[in-house]
Amino acid sequence: MVRIIKFKVTGLGFLSGGTYDNWEEAVANLKDSKGRTGTIIVEMTGKEYYRMVNGYRQKLNELNEMIRKRDYDHKQNIIQQESQYQQQLNQLVSQLKEKDKRCATLAAVVNRLKNKQKSN
Structure with a gap:
């Protein structure tokens, strides 16, 4: 399949710019001898x-x-x-x-022992 994409450099004056087959060429020709920077237009079908x-x-x-x-x-x-x-x-x-259950059980045992000692 043939890809039909062209890169056109514009905005550089009457004789500057042009149409290129690849991006790199267009970028290389983006500035003219007077230092002006052009615009790249992508043309495709x-x-x-x-x-x-x-x-x-x-x-x-x-x-x-x-x-x-x-x-x-x-x-x-x-x-x-x-x-x-x-x-x-x-x-x-x-x-x-x-x-907590163990502590409550131990506390109950301690209280029973205290009560037992008091009663004896």
Whole structure:
């Protein structure tokens, strides 16, 4: 397939500028001998233009899909981390409750012993 894209340098005066087949040539001729800088105009057929736009659109869709997937994965990781944190927190609360029960039992035993000593 033949690509029909031309690069036209304008704005340099009557005899300066020109049309080039590649970008590098156009950039090399962007300034004239008087130091003026021209403008590069890209000329292409309608088919080339639509092919280029569709290529950009396809790449943009791929990048958007990648972003959506990474965002989803990130959210899933956060949910998993929060779940693990909640499990650890529940374990700590359970351990504290168990220790509170032990302390209450020990306090009751100590009180019984004190009462027993007082009564003896």
